[in-house]
Amino acid sequence: xxxxxxxxxxxxxxxxxxxxxxxxxxxxxxxxxxxxxxxxxxxxxxxxxxxxxxxxxxxxxxxxxxxxxxxxxxxxxxxxxxxxxxxxxxxxxxxxxxxxxxxxxxxxxxxxxxxxxxxxxxxxxxxxxxxxxxxxxxxxxxxxxxxxxxxxxxxxxxxxxxxxxxxxxxxxxxxxxxxxxxxxxxxxxxxxxxxxxxxxxxxxxxxxxxxxxxxxxxxxxxxxxxxxxxxxxxxxxxxxxxxxxxxxxxxxxxxxxxxxxxxxxxxxxxxxxxxxxxxxxxxxxxxxxxxxxxxxxxxxxxxxxxxxxxxxx
Amino acid sequence: xxxxxxxxxxxxxxxxxxxxxxxxxxxxxxxxxxxxxxxxxxxxxxxxxxxxxxxxxxxxxxxxxxxxxxxxxxxxxxxxxxxxxxxxxxxxxxxxxxxxxxxxxxxxxxxxxxxxxxxxxxxxxxxxxxxxxxxxxxxxxxxxxxxxxxxxxxxxxxxxxxxxxxxxxxxxxxxxxxxxxxxxxxxxxxxxxxxxxxxxxxxxxxxxxxxxxxxxxxxxxxxxxxxxxxxxxxxxxxxxxxxxxxxxxx
Numbered sequence: 001x002x003x004x005x006x007x008x009x010x011x012x013x014x015x016x017x018x019x020x021x022x023x024x025x026x027x028x029x030x031x032x033x034x035x036x037x038x039x040x041x042x043x044x045x046x047x048x049x050x051x052x053x054x055x056x057x058x059x060x061x062x063x064x065x066x067x068x069x070x071x072x073x074x075x076x077x078x079x080x081x082x083x084x085x086x087x088x089x090x091x092x093x094x095x096x097x098x099x100x101x102x103x104x105x106x107x108x109x110x111x112x113x114x115x116x117x118x119x120x121x122x123x124x125x126x127x128x129x130x131x132x133x134x135x136x137x138x139x140x141x142x143x144x145x146x147x148x149x150x151x152x153x154x155x156x157x158x159x160x161x162x163x164x165x166x167x168x169x170x171x172x173x174x175x176x177x178x179x180x181x182x183x184x185x186x187x188x189x190x191x192x193x194x195x196x197x198x199x200x201x202x203x204x205x206x207x208x209x210x211x212x213x214x215x216x217x218x219x220x221x222x223x224x225x226x227x228x229x230x231x232x233x234x235x236x237x238x239x240x241x242x243x244x245x246x247x248x249x250x251x252x253x254x255x256x257x258x259x260x261x262x263x264x265x266x267x268x269x270x271x272x273x274x275x276x277x278x279x280x281x282x283x284x285x286x287x288x289x290x291x292x293x294x295x296x297x298x299x300x301x302x303x304x305x306x307x308x309x310x311x312x313x
Numbered sequence: 314x315x316x317x318x319x320x321x322x323x324x325x326x327x328x329x330x331x332x333x334x335x336x337x338x339x340x341x342x343x344x345x346x347x348x349x350x351x352x353x354x355x356x357x358x359x360x361x362x363x364x365x366x367x368x369x370x371x372x373x374x375x376x377x378x379x380x381x382x383x384x385x386x387x388x389x390x391x392x393x394x395x396x397x398x399x400x401x402x403x404x405x406x407x408x409x410x411x412x413x414x415x416x417x418x419x420x421x422x423x424x425x426x427x428x429x430x431x432x433x434x435x436x437x438x439x440x441x442x443x444x445x446x447x448x449x450x451x452x453x454x455x456x457x458x459x460x461x462x463x464x465x466x467x468x469x470x471x472x473x474x475x476x477x478x479x480x481x482x483x484x485x486x487x488x489x490x491x492x493x494x495x496x497x498x499x500x501x502x503x504x505x506x507x508x509x510x511x512x513x514x515x516x517x518x519x520x521x522x523x524x525x526x527x528x529x530x531x532x533x534x535x536x537x538x539x540x541x542x543x544x545x546x547x548x549x550x551x552x553x554x555x556x557x558x559x560x561x562x563x
Binding site: 014015016050053054055056057058059074075076078079081083085086087088089090091092093094102103105106107108150 | 404
């Protein structure tokens with residue numbers, strides 16, 4: 001597959017006075033990627049995104065957008081960037097159309113293409129019926145959509161969205177996620193959020209940032225294998241002794257849950273097959289065999305609390 | 314690109330009642346001053362008629378009017394300039410400008426020209442009053458032109474200083490108070506110059522009002538014009554620096 005690298009960030013650092021908000025963050029974004037940026041509040045998500053869009057300068061490190069250095073040639077690099085900050089940058093006294101037209105000019109869309117660009121991104125974000133209304137009078141959800149429309153106006157190679165679904169109702173959230181997936185086919189997208197299902201629903205790559213460091217970076221498939229926890233739950237009509245279960249190859253720990261249920265933690269190959277065979281032969285009366293899946297939430301909590309525990313030690 | 318920013322700035326000013334009310338109030342105040350000045354002229358006109366080298370209508374009506382306009386606008390200009398950058402940074406719209414393919418200089422010049430556009434409109438309305446005298450009498454057009462040029466330069470200088478102050482804070486009122494303070498200080502700084510020698514020359518040079526006064530008298534000295542241009546340039550450069558510094562680690 002031809003992976004066209006859109007963003008290359010290397011060893012980014014950012015200090016606010018003595019506080020280090022982002023420490024040695026490096027990653028790449030290729031065309032077709034929808035990269036989910038996860039992290040607890042204050043982890044450095046927004047700071048990283050601001051650095052990627054040139055609204056903050058990194059203390060150290062380089063950022064290249066389609067091979068163009070953002071710090072050396074900000075004007076050329078920024079043409080390929082669309083950015084929705086945490087708080088959408090809206091001029092409340094303008095109407096939706098006026099605002100988008102102004103943004104299109106700022107983004108250097110050629111004069112005769114401005115109308116078409118505004119129309120396209122307006123209908124993409126479902127803003128057609130409010131086009132003549134003042135932004136100040138729109139609901140939070142619509143304002144958020146105007147913010148997204150503004151970010152994709154000039155058809156940039158990279159779209160950076162900082163918590164794009166905040167304040168939207170469930171239907172709008174679904175629409176916006178659909179829009180993000182659709183955009184992901186032809187653009188590179190970075191999206192920050194602390195809503196975990198959102199990442200599972202829209203992204204194909206995940207990065208978790210905690211205390212300014214990247215603590216996890218993998219593709220969605222990689223994440224899936226992390227989610228396949230090494231445990232399963234079994235239930236029997238005639239439960240055997242715990243010792244009998246512990247004898248299976250790879251089983252590390254068996255906990256009794258009562259009512260003939262056990263949790264088996266194992267390493268290596270899944271013992272389910274051997275277990276079923278044995279259960280049938282010995283007449284244990286196997287009722288349930290459920291592979292336990294960890295949720296993204298658990299991984300997230302594990303990664304972010306492990307660090308805190310280390311620091312406390 | 315600069316013009317795009319400038320025209321939005323100007324439009325936004327007129328979308329709020331602020332610009333309209335300021336235009337109205339300034340016009341009202343100046344009309345009153347203008348009328349009382351004309352009244353004064355009418356009283357003394359018969360006595361002046363016979364004398365050689367007597368001051369004309371330009372000296373008695375227009376010069377004091379423009380002089381007072383300068384003082385009034387010193388009070389008013391910070392109210393217009395206060396929101397330009399502070400409001401943008403408060404409502405986070407500055408992010409939009411900073412993530413767009415624009416240089417800081419373009420942003421600052423765009424903002425500056427937008428404000429200047431407003432003050433040009435104001436200046437146009439103010440100059441209608443002296444010009445209306447042309448219907449009934451003859452004016453010293455040279456003196457009038459030099460006075461209006463002086464007022465224009467003065468306003469441009471106020472705007473540059475106000476823009477800089479607006480880039481320093483998120484609070485429009487703080488920007489207004491501090492730019493008013495700065496302008497007033499620069500206005501009265503030559504009072505100190507009157508008392509002693511030595512530093513006085515420097516203070517006299519720095520004073521905004523001295524350069525304006527000589528233009529009002531009809532003395533077109535390029536050093537006065539250069540003073541204003543330097544003043545404007547300095548504050549614009551400071552504003553660009555200030556905006557740039559927001560991005561940098563500190």
